[in-house]
Amino acid sequence: MSPQKTQTNNDKEMKQMRTTAKLLIRGFGLGTLLVAFAQTGMAGATPDVVELATLANMYKPTTFDHAMHVDVAACAVCHHHTTGTPLPADSGCITCHGNSGPTAEVACASCHAANPCDPEVRQQTASAATIFHGGDRTGLKRAYHLNCMGCHKEMGGPTGCEDCHPKKERVTE
Numbered sequence: 001m002s003p004q005k006t007q008t009n010n011d012k013e014m015k016q017m018r019t020t021a022k023l024l025i026r027g028f029g030l031g032t033l034l035v036a037f038a039q040t041g042m043a044g045a046t047p048d049v050v051e052l053a054t055l056a057n058m059y060k061p062t063t064f065d066h067a068m069h070v071d072v073a074a075c076a077v078c079h080h081h082t083t084g085t086p087l088p089a090d091s092g093c094i095t096c097h098g099n100s101g102p103t104a105e106v107a108c109a110s111c112h113a114a115n116p117c118d119p120e121v122r123q124q125t126a127s128a129a130t131i132f133h134g135g136d137r138t139g140l141k142r143a144y145h146l147n148c149m150g151c152h153k154e155m156g157g158p159t160g161c162e163d164c165h166p167k168k169e170r171v172t173e
Contacts, residue, residue: 046066046067046070048065048066048067049063049064049065049066049067050063050064050066051064052064052144054109054114054140054141055141058168059165059166059167060166060167062164075106077151078147079106108140108143108144108147109140112138112140112142112143113139113140114139114140115139116138116139116140116142
């Protein structure tokens with residue numbers, strides 16, 4: 001092979017490597033921007049602390065540090081209906097909620113009933129069976145636990161019942 005052909009091949013390889021490097025750098029930059037947007041896109045409009053008191057007759061309210069969780073994970077990691085941030089591609093919710101549009105509110109209790117076996121809730125769920133997985137809608141307690149426990153185990157967060165749900169001395173009606 002002549003020295004001129006070798007130089008031409010080397011030039012082509014170098015140009016291809018530079019193009020690949022530029023694409024990788026641009027892709028990384030775009031990915032970083034998307035993650036930053038997903039984590040902070042609506043953070044200013046969210047509460048710092050959320051009090052969960054659906055079982056207030058048996059347990060003291062659970063104080064959920066929303067601000068800390070916003071710093072740790074993108075909104076869509078927990079909320080499958082978001083205020084505009086995209087769902088992560090590996091989300092367990094994406095199968096059913098992949099086309100879920102943005103909503104004004106992302107509170108779990110907006111869709112997940114505290115008492116899923118209540119006759120009125122069962123009727124609402126049955127009348128919208130195509131939305132609620134053939135008539136089965138996850139209740140609020142299960143939705144919280146499905147969303148929280150896996151991450152808590154993975155990240156070393158609290159996993160014991162009373163870590164999040166301190167019992168009251170007396171059960172109230």
